[in-house]
Amino acid sequence: MTAAAIASPTPSPTPVIRVTGLCTRFGTTTIHENLDLDVRRGEILGLVGGSGTGKTVLLREMMLLQTPSAGRIEILGMDATRLHGQRLQALRQRMGVLFQQGALFTGLTVRQNISMVIREHARLDRELCNELAGVKIGLAGLPADAADKYPDTLSGGMIKRAALARALALDPELLFLDEPTSGLDPISTTAFDDRIATLRDLLGLTVIMITHDPESLRRATDRVAFLAHRRVWALDTMDALLESTDDTTRAYFQGVQRAHHG
Numbered sequence: 001m002t003a004a005a006i007a008s009p010t011p012s013p014t015p016v017i018r019v020t021g022l023c024t025r026f027g028t029t030t031i032h033e034n035l036d037l038d039v040r041r042g043e044i045l046g047l048v049g050g051s052g053t054g055k056t057v058l059l060r061e062m063m064l065l066q067t068p069s070a071g072r073i074e075i076l077g078m079d080a081t082r083l084h085g086q087r088l089q090a091l092r093q094r095m096g097v098l099f100q101q102g103a104l105f106t107g108l109t110v111r112q113n114i115s116m117v118i119r120e121h122a123r124l125d126r127e128l129c130n131e132l133a134g135v136k137i138g139l140a141g142l143p144a145d146a147a148d149k150y151p152d153t154l155s156g157g158m159i160k161r162a163a164l165a166r167a168l169a170l171d172p173e174l175l176f177l178d179e180p181t182s183g184l185d186p187i188s189t190t191a192f193d194d195r196i197a198t199l200r201d202l203l204g205l206t207v208i209m210i211t212h213d214p215e216s217l218r219r220a221t222d223r224v225a226f227l228a229h230r231r232v233w234a235l236d237t238m239d240a241l242l243e244s245t246d247d248t249t250r251a252y253f254q255g256v257q258r259a260h261h262g
């Protein structure tokens with residue numbers, strides 16, 4: 001027998017996020033029922049599904065901002081549903097988030113917006129926090145002179161990047177993006193997606209991204225989780241999902257493609 005024949009298969013690496021048996025109910029409405037999802041370290045995972053299928057709620061549950069009705073969420077090896085107090089806070093700090101609105105404080109410059117987050121969590125003097133904020137601004141792909149501008153003087157694409165810089169403020173291991181490129185033109189969207197891929201490579205981030213944009217899904221993601229019928233209905237590469245023979249999956253992705261191409 002050859003060595004290859006007796007070698008055991010490579011074990012799949014432990015996921016950085018493992019969701020099992022997740023249920024989410026609001027009153028009598030069930031949004032998720034026995035939903036399972038594994039997120040691999042270092043991947044960019046797209047999260048898609050029809051309106052109201054619970055993408056944002058699932059994202060919030062994985063970020064420990066919302067408690068599911070039932071089920072288990074393991075994050076970075078910890079049973080997150082059992083964490084409280086300081087340990088919960090410490091785990092949250094290992095995650096960065098960019099919500100759809102990007103909400104920056106309009107009365108603060110870009111640098112102040114970011115440095116404020118660093119100062120809240122680290123015992124560093126103001127000057128060092130400002131310097132660190134400058135590093136994040138560069139990582140997000142903003143020109144240095146954007147640092148001292150106020151958000152309402154920036155373009156839509158630059159605001160997204162400023163919000164990205166803030167999401168990177170605490171050196172997260174997990175980055176959650178809720179429709180990060182909504183409202184951006186195709187060129188800015190491509191540039192933003194490329195930046196996310198670069199940051200993943202550079203910083204070893206794991207990225208979970210909700211988006212409706214099929215071009216972004218194809219370009220930026222390693223795998224896509226498709227939510228339907230209250231669970232993760234399909235999980236595969238975008239190319240594989242586009243060729244799926246399953247009726248629900250095919251109908252969704254064909255609809256998304258049609259909507260995108262007008």
Ligand SMILES: Nc1ncnc2c1ncn2[C@@H]1O[C@H](COP(=O)(O)OP(=O)(O)OP(=O)(O)O)[C@@H](O)[C@H]1O
Pocket residue numbers: 026031049050051052053054055056057058
């Ligand atoms: N706190 C809440 N209380 C009651 N219902 C809620 C709450 N949060 C979300 N929902 C409901 O849960 C469902 C899923 O919401 P969610 O925002 O996750 O959908 P989504 O898949 O992100 O949709 P979209 O693509 O339209 O943004 C919706 O019907 C929403 O109204």
